[in-house]
Amino acid sequence: MTATPRHVRTGSTLQGARWRRSSHSNGMNNCVETATLDSGRPNRLLAVRDSKNTEGSALLFSPGPWETFLDSLR
16 A cells, blocks of 8 residues: 655646635735545545645645644644
8 A cells, every 4th residue: 555645736636626725815825725635535635735836736634634733823
């Protein structure tokens, strides 16, 4: 079994993803966007990308590390 990659190219790999931009964004593409992948599965991944470079790479997080990251911000 292969490990899940930590980042992927968004333009080709995540074409069907539904991206959401932070409500704190001021509309000038200076924020991050997130997309939940495989939302019907318990071990879904969260993709995060730079809104200035939507064709660039996205970082992938499993639920545990993402929650740990959010908790550290709070």
